[in-house]
Amino acid sequence: MEWETIEVAREDHVAIVSFNRPEALNALSTQMAKDLINVLGYLEEKKDVWAAVLTGGKSRAFCVGADLKERKNMDTEQMKRQRALFVKAFKTVMNFPKPLIAAVHGYALGGGFEFALGCDFIIADETAVFGLPEVTLAIIPGGGGTQNLPRIIGKHRAKELIFTGRRISAPEAAAWGIVNRVVPEGELEKTYRELMKEITQNGPIALQQAKRAINFGVEVELDTGMAFEAECYNVCLTTEDRNEGLRAFNEKRKPVYKGC
Incomplete structure (x- = not known):
């Protein structure tokens, strides 16, 4: 375009x-x-x-x-x-x-x-x-x-x-x-x-969730920020990229992330 x-x-x-x-x-x-x-x-x-x-x-x-x-x-x-x-x-x-x-x-x-x-x-x-x-x-x-x-x-x-x-x-x-x-x-x-x-060698979903956690967290008191961070973490937890990251770490290779 x-x-x-x-x-x-x-x-x-x-x-x-x-x-x-x-x-x-x-x-x-x-x-x-x-x-x-x-x-x-x-x-x-x-x-x-x-x-x-x-x-x-x-x-x-x-x-x-x-x-x-x-x-x-x-x-x-x-x-x-x-x-x-x-x-x-x-x-x-x-x-x-x-x-x-x-x-x-x-x-x-x-x-x-x-x-x-x-x-x-x-x-x-x-x-x-x-x-x-x-x-x-x-x-x-x-x-x-x-x-x-x-x-x-x-x-x-x-x-x-x-x-x-x-x-x-x-x-x-x-x-x-x-x-x-x-x-x-x-x-x-x-x-x-x-x-x-x-x-961009890192997981794209993790990058977005880290940005969300930081941007929201700095504007609220610590306990609320920590709770929001946990929600952002949980978004990453169920992704295929997270599984790929674990596999790559254990196989001692570079991960191949796909954004899913």
């Missing part, structure tokens, strides 16, 4: 999802939001896709946030409809049930930073720049920035970044715990391919 503003490539059990508006530094347009929702919905249903990477493709930016040129001629009702669509796109990223990693090259600003924050974690190269500049335009982050960023780095540091609208480099983002790892320019693609190969 093809989409107007998103490119999707497949490598074994991995989908590489790339924003494809390089002429606009991958600014988030109405069409790009629609395409992203449709792409992730399509990949969610593909049983042979076990994990995905979100990238900026060939652009010198990951995503610079909302396309303000598109927005300048909108009336209030059109803007409200677009905002609802954008919120749906951000939630689609956050709720994607399979591992979804952001690989950031260049600018990740506003909604672009929020898309990255909505992924399971971020890797970046040395060119990456992160920021939530919305207050400089008299608005606030509206794609989860005020919610996801404090959960990652604490509310005080999040307030500093959001209140100032300041941009930070990849090394600073890594030091603050926003980015998992920073690699030299030109090595990002190699790095995420190696990382996704490492992830």
